[in-house]
Amino acid sequence: MWILLAVAVLTALGYWILNRRHAYWIRKGVPQLKPMFILGNMWPMLSRKRSAPEMAQEMYNSGEGSRYIGTYQFLRPALMLRDPELIKQITVKDFDHFLDHVGFIDPDADPLFGRNLFALNGMQWRAMRSTLSPTFTSSKMKSMFSLMSQNGEQFVKYFLQKNQDVIEVEMRDVTSRFANDVIANTVFGFECDSLKEHNNEFYTMGKVATDFTNIRTILVFMGYILLPKLLKLFKVTFFSDKMTSFFGRIIKENIESREKYGAKRPDMIGLMLEARKNKHSEDDHTTLPDTGFATVEESEVGKNQKLRKSDITDDDITAQAFVFFFAGFDSVSSLMCFMAYELGVNQEIQQKLRDEVDATNEKCNGKITYEALTTMKYMDMVVSETLRKWPNAIATDRICTKPYTIEPKTPNEKPVHLDKGDVISLPMYPIQRDPQYYPEPERFDPERFSDENKNKIKPYTFFPFGLGPRNCIGSRFALMETKLLFYHIISNFELIPVEKTQIPIRFNRKAINMAAEKGFWLGLQRRVK
Template sequence: MWIFIVTGVLMVFGYLILNRRQNHWTRKGVPQLKPTFIFGNFWPLIVRKLSSPELVQRMYNSGKDLRYFGIYQFLRPALMLRDPELIKQITVKDFEHFLDHVGFIDPEADPLFGKNLFALRGMQWREMRSTLSPSFTSNKMKYMFSLMSQNGEQFVNHFLQKNEDVIEVEMKDVTSRFANDVIASTVFGFECDSLKETHNEFYTLGKVATDFTNLRTVLVFMGNIVLPKLLKFFKVGFFPKKMTSFFERIIKENIESREKHGVKRSDMIELLLEARKNKHNDDDHGDLPDTGFATVEESEIGKNQKLRKCELTDEDITAQAFVFFFAGFETVSSLSCFIAYELAVNQEIQEKLRNEVDATNEKCSEQITYEALTTMKYMDMVVSETLRKWPNAIATDRICTKSYTIEPKTPDEKPVHLNKGDMVFIPVYGIQRDPQYYPEPERFDPERFSDENKKKIKPYTFFPFGSGPRNCIGSRFALMEVKLLFYNILSNFEIIATEKTQIPIRFSKKAINMASEKGFWLGLQRRVKTAVGLQCQGPRENSCLLSTNSLEHQMSKFWELEGMDNNVNFTTDDEACEISFVTTTKRDPDGRFLVALPVKTRPLDIGQSKRTAINQFKSLEATAVREYTGLFPNHRLLDQHVFRRLLHPAKEDGSFQPMRKAVLGLHGLYA
């Protein structure tokens, strides 16, 4: 009997205590969203009724016309900020009162994560930020550009080798492999080809580290919000021991090898080793263009040389390299997926970006440079609009490190006193989709970020890489990586929707980050850039190379002219066609494929043709030379290139389109 009474009293007492905690903001005179008992405002996320971005959007919209209001992460109160001026005040002007992020992982339980720049606090963070900052300047990005560029070429070459006109891919899978290889090369100092070696250990462990649908990851994440002291007591780390041991080993072996053999490489490990030896050069003097509008500006803390650590341990270097891997793997692959999706469903935008890619190719003779990439305005507009509509950081936070008061600005407000340890929550996703700041926020419109329009963007309503001194140090790196990827993709492919493409995107309710419910299935359709050889027999023999699309109209007209059909001998022997295709294909001195598409198998007897056909043939030759030399002034024309066989034309009706389609599908060799 007494047991039931005591139990009942304890339950009532416990309920009153917990209920009091969930009225924290009401007692302070701050409007708050009604919480669910124990679970706070995150109940829809727990029961998978809403995805993370949908929950943030709903909470943000619930506080309409308010500068701030209270929410609860389970039992923990947090103040959600809606007003851009207040966000600036807390993250920039009064940063000294909000120095840290919410504690996520105890350094003793997981040194690899607990000692990285994101997790560090106070003076430790100041010292590390100042130490690492010189490694992320524009000049240092150019330092790593060539390594990253090689990864971009490796990525597209993998798909160019496939004998398919349209290659259906799950973009999250392939772009995460690209991001993995870039990080392996530019951060850890070794080469990797994850598209070819699909189960390599580096990629496999990286995928586990960034799998936010994994039950263990979700439980540890939630546990650190609800019961952080309990997880600290049992020393529960965020990552499995096998993973941390792997990264510790490869960094240690890498450093030992470099120091033993005097190896120098243009990568992040080299820059961190320079920082350890205090040999950093502050060489960013504004002489190089930045990597984009979304690039964050380093604060005075990052530039303060007096704060720099004199000694970085191997553990420090490993922790920074790992978080760079952890953040870069997910951030770049996720951003790339949303860019690819938007280009696939907005073909006019893709065409405009593709034209800029082609124009850039011509200017730099198809050898992209850091300067050329960073001056691609429309590319930056597309990337910026993607970051607005689909920010990787759905929300960010700050912890009050010194007592602080938010003064009232409206008649309904009262002074809000925040104590040390109180949390503020910044709903990035909600703000960047607020029609007050971005009309028709669901519409993908890169013109928002044109030179004229980006000046109109209200400050502190666009911060995909965070705000203030604790912004993302790797924004330049991420932007350069993504732009290089799409420069390479669009140089060779068109991105199209397929039957498996989910339109519109629906968010996964299983993930704690922003992910598509059914993945990102899209098609890579080869661009018809194959060089076409035209053998011109008659008063003047000549041949040249040009884009197939440039002369498709003239070519079709040529075939249709009366009197020409009898002078063209088609072959339907597939084996002979394949042999001929291989033997008439080679590379020019610049490494471009010269794919010969023969016009006929025997000399054309012009005397048997009508005068209109002869004139059209001559006009075609002249147009070919003029257009090719105009497009590629640095390329030489190949004279007297004799073709022996016409490749399988699909049907003998003289039309150009079926012939082109059949020939291009034979071996997938493209310029």
């Protein structure tokens, strides 16, 4: 009898504690979405009734009329911001209160993921960001341009050699192979041809790393949200030991080879090796055209706080190289897939881009240059609109690193006192599809980013590469890589829908990212010149 009573009391207490967690925003005077026991607001995605981006859009729309809305990622409260001015306040003006991203993987358990630039916190992040920033300036992009362009030429040559007028391709497969070769070349110093060497180890590892439908990946991802301390206790890693050892070995061999032969390359590993020797590479400050409207500017935060020689380990170099490989393989190839899709189903837009590509090709005598690519206005408009409609991530986050108060701006608001550890969600995908900022948001319209219109875009409603000092360090790299590939594709092929093309795209509800339900099938039709 007493045992049953004790169990009942403990059960009731546990239920009360868990339910109290879901009243967190109510206690702070914040309107919130109705959470489900333990699962919070995650049930639509877990039950596959909604895809991850659809769920985020639904949350955002539920807060209509409010500057913010309280949500729950299982038991973890997260405040979704809906107001551009408030987003600016938190990501830029009061950045020192929101310095970090949410901790995800314990660096001691998984150094490959936990020690990369995205995951680092505080002064460690500042120092690493400052050390890596010179790798991604305009002048460094120009120095990498020829390597990337060679990869683009290699890409189209592979398909031109096929004796077919229309070649049916799954764009996720072929663009991830291109992105793999670019990263291998410009970051790791390895030459690959993943279209010919179909199962090379670099590509195979990238494929595994970015499989967001893998059940282990999903369970670990959710485990670190739901039971982070338990997973840290057992040192559960996001990536397999095989993957960690592969990238560790590649970097170690790369470093040993460079140091043995004194080889120098203008890439990220080379820059970090210089920093380890206390020989920081400085940018030459040459005035060059930038890579496009979506390019984010580097903040002054931490510019003079580079890592000391003793602070940079092989694990640090491996972690930074891997995160750029990971981002290049997945995020950049996603941008390319969505852009290819939109050009394929909007033939008049593709024709306008083709006219610009042909005119540029003629000016360059058939050999594209960095300066010519960066002055292609319509190309930049198409890329920008792709990023608007299909951003690289559904949302990004910040964590409150010291107490902060959101002051009321409307009669129905009260001061919202945020505590250290509170999570802020910045909804890229939903806000960039909000009709009050982008009329007819489902329509693909590059003219939104014309010279006449782009200044009308409300600040802090377009942030595909993030905002403030913690924006994406690789925006120039991603934009140049994407434009180069499409320059070479459009020069030689027309992108056309095929029988397998899903129109319109529907999201894969089994994935935790923006994956297409039936892939990105298109035809490459050889141009008749």
